[in-house]
Each structure stands twice: as structure tokens, then as C-alpha cells.
Amino acid sequence: xxxxxxxxxxxxxxxxxxxxxxxxxxxxxxxxxxxxxxxxxxxxxxxxxxxxxxxxxxxxxxxxxxxxxxxxxxxxxxxxxxxxxxxxxxxxxxxxxxxxxxxxxxxxxxxxxxxxx
Amino acid sequence: xxxxxxxxxxxxxxxxxxxxxxxxxxxxxxxxxxxxxxxxxxxxxxxxxxxxxxxxxxxxxxxxxxxxxxxxxxxxxxxxxxxxxxxxxxxxxxxxxxxxxxxxxxxxxxxxx
Numbered sequence: 001x002x003x004x005x006x007x008x009x010x011x012x013x014x015x016x017x018x019x020x021x022x023x024x025x026x027x028x029x030x031x032x033x034x035x036x037x038x039x040x041x042x043x044x045x046x047x048x049x050x051x052x053x054x055x056x057x058x059x060x061x062x063x064x065x066x067x068x069x070x071x072x073x074x075x076x077x078x079x080x081x082x083x084x085x086x087x088x089x090x091x092x093x094x095x096x097x098x099x100x101x102x103x104x105x106x107x108x109x110x111x112x113x114x115x116x117x
Numbered sequence: 118x119x120x121x122x123x124x125x126x127x128x129x130x131x132x133x134x135x136x137x138x139x140x141x142x143x144x145x146x147x148x149x150x151x152x153x154x155x156x157x158x159x160x161x162x163x164x165x166x167x168x169x170x171x172x173x174x175x176x177x178x179x180x181x182x183x184x185x186x187x188x189x190x191x192x193x194x195x196x197x198x199x200x201x202x203x204x205x206x207x208x209x210x211x212x213x214x215x216x217x218x219x220x221x222x223x224x225x226x227x228x229x230x
Binding site: 031033043048058093107 | 118151153160162163166206219220221222223
């Protein structure tokens, strides 16, 4: 089991460009979460998705940010027209998503570190 | 929505002493409380978790306690070692269909040799 895979691990963009971050959940996991972490700060919830559905995007800025988790392929967090303030580590996590199981562990990927010049 | 508060934000202890990190949550319906450890430049990793039908859980040098009435839970690390130095995050997951996990702001633990 390869765990939660994120790529790229490091991404450098100039202001105004687009950033695309990808996340493949653990095998058997159907729920994906994206968190943003600024240096020396905590994990800020952005969006929670299941296959083909956005369940909760309350933590995601309304402008420039979007996320998807298609039927096939990885989940993608897309940031358009990046600004310096978007520089952060973006962590993806996945879970099995079975409320009745009681042991719904969130497993994190290694993160994608975005630097905006 | 759920709000999780975590204290202290930084904690320094001498090697061998105990460390305690406390969290409170706002949603009484939350039923699962994991703790994550994040070493510098690494991903958060689950170290222990507790469900709402249990008051305490131990795993070697770490333990977590939960007080549902007061809506707070704590992480206890005994006999601390330098490799325990990291940022620790508490979290709470609501019991509704959304299962959103909300994290505390983190505690930076430094164990001084």
C-alpha cells in the first residue's frame, strides 16, 4: 500500500500563474481532505471531497481556488492567478469514510510545498 | 461548525519529565478525537486516538483522556525523550455524515536533553 501520494512535492510559480496539486488517496479510501499549512502554523481545513462530489468547501477561498475528485484519477487542488500569500504547504489526507466503522483514520500525504515568486 | 482550541502553543520540558497538551471542542456531537505528531518538514502522523465512548487510552508512554461533559481532551507524554520534540495537533471529527475533521492550532513541544 503506497499510502497517500501527493505531487508535485515542490512547486514554484510566479505571480499570476496557475498551480495544480494532485493527490491520490490510499487504496480503498474514498474521502479526500485538503489542508493548508503556513510556516509555523496549524492545519487549516480547505475542502472535503468524495468521488465526484464536493461535500464541504467552507475553508476554501471563493476566488481562484477550486478542487475536484473525479471518478477516475487523483483529486486536484487548483489555484489560479497565484499570489505570494498562497505560498504554503498543502496537505492532502484520505479516509475510508465509513461512519459506522468508528475507526475512520485520516492518513496524510507528504504535502506539496508551493512557493510563489 | 466545530471549533477546537489547543493549549499551550509552545511547551518546553526536560528530558524525562512529563508533557501535557490540552484541547477543547465545541460540538457535543463530535465522537472521534485523534492526535497527530508532525516533525519538522514532515507530514502529520497519527499517534493515538480516542472515541467518545472511552474515557482514557494508553499506548506505552502516551495516553489520551477525554471528558465528554466538559468537552475537553488531553494528551499526556511521560518520560519524554528528545525524539518527542515536534508539533502536536489535536483534532475532533463530527458524527454527522460529513465527518469533517477540525484541527487545533498545534503545540510545539521541545524536549531539552
